[in-house]
Each structure stands twice: as C-alpha cells, then as structure tokens.
Amino acid sequence: MVSQPEASQHEAGQHEGVGAWAKRYYFTNREALESALRPFGLGSTQWYVLYQLANDGPTMQRDLAQLLHLERATLSGIVTTLVRKNLVDQVEGAGDRRQRMLELTAAGTELWAKLPDPIAEIRAIAFGPTSDADTRTAIRVLREATERLTEHMAAAGRGDDPRTS
Amino acid sequence: MVSQPEASQHEAGQHEGVGAWAKRYYFTNREALESALRPFGLGSTQWYVLYQLANDGPTMQRDLAQLLHLERATLSGIVTTLVRKNLVDQVEGAGDRRQRMLELTAAGTELWAKLPDPIAEIRAIAFGPTSDADTRTAIRVLREATERLTEHMAAAGRGDDPRTS
DNA sequence: CGATAATCGTCAGGTAACGAACAAACTGAG
DNA sequence: CTCAGTTTGTTCGTTACCTGACGATTATCG
Numbered sequence: 157m158v159s160q161p162e163a164s165q166h167e168a169g170q171h172e173g174v175g176a177w178a179k180r181y182y183f184t185n186r187e188a189l190e191s192a193l194r195p196f197g198l199g200s201t202q203w204y205v206l207y208q209l210a211n212d213g214p215t216m217q218r219d220l221a222q223l224l225h226l227e228r229a230t231l232s233g234i235v236t237t238l239v240r241k242n243l244v245d246q247v248e249g250a251g252d253r254r255q256r257m258l259e260l261t262a263a264g265t266e267l268w269a270k271l272p273d274p275i276a277e278i279r280a281i282a283f284g285p286t287s288d289a290d291t292r293t294a295i296r297v298l299r300e301a302t303e304r305l306t307e308h309m310a311a312a313g314r315g316d317d318p319r320t321s
Numbered sequence: 322m323v324s325q326p327e328a329s330q331h332e333a334g335q336h337e338g339v340g341a342w343a344k345r346y347y348f349t350n351r352e353a354l355e356s357a358l359r360p361f362g363l364g365s366t367q368w369y370v371l372y373q374l375a376n377d378g379p380t381m382q383r384d385l386a387q388l389l390h391l392e393r394a395t396l397s398g399i400v401t402t403l404v405r406k407n408l409v410d411q412v413e414g415a416g417d418r419r420q421r422m423l424e425l426t427a428a429g430t431e432l433w434a435k436l437p438d439p440i441a442e443i444r445a446i447a448f449g450p451t452s453d454a455d456t457r458t459a460i461r462v463l464r465e466a467t468e469r470l471t472e473h474m475a476a477a478g479r480g481d482d483p484r485t486s
Numbered sequence: 487c488g489a490t491a492a493t494c495g496t497c498a499g500g501t502a503a504c505g506a507a508c509a510a511a512c513t514g515a516g
Numbered sequence: 517c518t519c520a521g522t523t524t525g526t527t528c529g530t531t532a533c534c535t536g537a538c539g540a541t542t543a544t545c546g
Contacts, residue, residue: 187504217494
C-alpha cells in the first residue's frame, strides 16, 4: 500500500509499478541483445562470459559466477556450450584440482574482435534521451529495493525476527 | 550489503547501469514471490493468472496473454499446469470454437481465498522507504527505455532505415 | 593421522520466457 | 459456395534462470 494511490482497478500490468516495468525492461533489453547477437550464434549470457574473459583475462569459473551474479550450476551449462563451440577453454586449476580456469581460445579471441558492442548501442537507444539525474535515480531505486528484499529474505531464512533479540 | 568493497571502476556488473539493476531486481523480486508462494505449490506467473481471474472474472485466454504481456505459447503452458492442478477450467469459447475461456474452479476460488497477497507485501518491503517521486521517476525511466527499444526493434524488423528513402 | 566439514563443478528437475511450425476454426473475395 | 488467408491455441526446441543432490577434492580439527 504505502505508495501510489493507484486509482484505477483493472489493468494488472499497470497496477504493479516498478516491478512490472523492471521485468518488461529486462526482457525487452534481452531481446534486443539477443537479436543483435543472433547472427554470431551467441546468447546474451554467453556474450557476458566472453566479455569478461576478453576484458579481464583468464578467470576462475567460481569467480566468474560471482561477477555475473549467476549460480554455479547455471554457469556450468553456459560454459559447456561455449566449450562445445570451441570459443572457451576450460582447464584444470593450478593448485586446486576442483577448480576450473576459463580462457578464450584463439577462435574465441578472433570472434570477439569481430563482435559489435551491443550493450553500448542498446544503452544509447534506451537511455540516450534520459537525463543523468533520472538515470541515477532509477538505478538507486532499483538497487535499494533489491538490497531491502535480499536482506529481508536472508533474515527470514535465518528465522531472524528483529523483535526476537 | 555490509561488505562489498565494490566502489571501484570497471566491474562488469556496475558498468551496465539500469539494465543490470533491472535484471537483478526482477530476479530478486521473483525469488521473493516464489518463496512466498511455494507453500501453496504455485509459481509466480501462475499466481498472476489466478489474480486476474479472481479479480476480473472469466477471461478469454487470448485476452489474458495481452493483459499479462505473455506470448500465446507461454500462457498455454501455464494454463495447462493450472488445469492439471484443477484450479482453472478451460472451456470452449461461446461463439468461436477456437477460443478458450478461462475461469476459476471451486478449488481455485477456495485456494485464492486462503492465499496471501505477496505483491503488496513485497512492494511494502522493497519500496516502502522510497519516496513517491523517486518511484515515479524510476517507473518513467524504465517505461520510456522500454518504449524506445521496442520502437527501435520494430523499425529494424521492418527494414525501416530512415536513410533508405 | 583420520574422520568430518567445506568447496567446486556437474547433473537432474523445475519454472518462465521466446519463436517457429502446425491444425482447427473462422472470415472474406470471388 | 469455395478456397486462400487469418486467428487461436498447442507442441516442440532453445535459452536462461533457479534448487537440490552428488562425486571429487581439499581443508580442518580432534
């Protein structure tokens, strides 16, 4: 309740506010990304992995999961795909044989050089006409909301009722 | 948040701005929704369908797809699931036998009465402390960005290059 | 040292979303 | 009336997320 008088009654879409628009933007953005990447046979998440490897060099798979905010299991599948396409090498970790080190193959490096930067393009289209102040506000609102939810769920998970001190 | 030295410069997450946070908020929000709904054996989108049917009464499947911004194919699966759970009836349309009318079953109505409203709760937690003005700005930024991207993709799809007179 | 605990990657199973291709049903031109 | 085209829902294949469980490994502590 709190917020928005929200006036009207029907329209499940509108009624939802930030959540609904965050969702719609996420999917629209992903669609744009993927249609830009389709000619190269890449999915959006695959692109992010290549981006990371191209910019920060070889990376431990475990670290990559954190950088991209993905679960280990999710990343595992993506990496398998990229290895199958021969764009990424997955080699056994140096000291620790549980870990895997990821790096671009020659073919991966070559492909990366040819790739456009769809992120920059999409950002230009989507937020070009938006003022920096508004953009910053939007980021802050989303970030704070995410943080509050994360914290709340962590607390609930712990059975951590603040009143139960 | 506590930890995260973050702050610094490159970091693939940050670098993306609104897009990355829209994504993170979307997934965090969905996780919260789903953990609230898990005890009832419902997924988030299934909940939205019930919400719609409970509030606006029986609805044509085709209209529901529009209301919830889903593709026919996506909704088809969701509906199948709800029918299998005996929460929704899918009956042949009156005049047009291609169409399907959806409505809650008795069991569906009963379950709905017992359900909490996780949306309201989540909104309170996520946006309670955020000013209305900031919330409205965030919505506007996301909405405008979505519209620009949609328009751009539609134009590209049509092969509608302004320079190609 | 050896049992136990934690970490890492993978697999299996589930949800949600998409597009392409299809059959059935409707619509409209001729 | 008939046949081509459209609409509606379904099915299938793909991507991308998640959990939970498991095997292999490494770390820790009694």
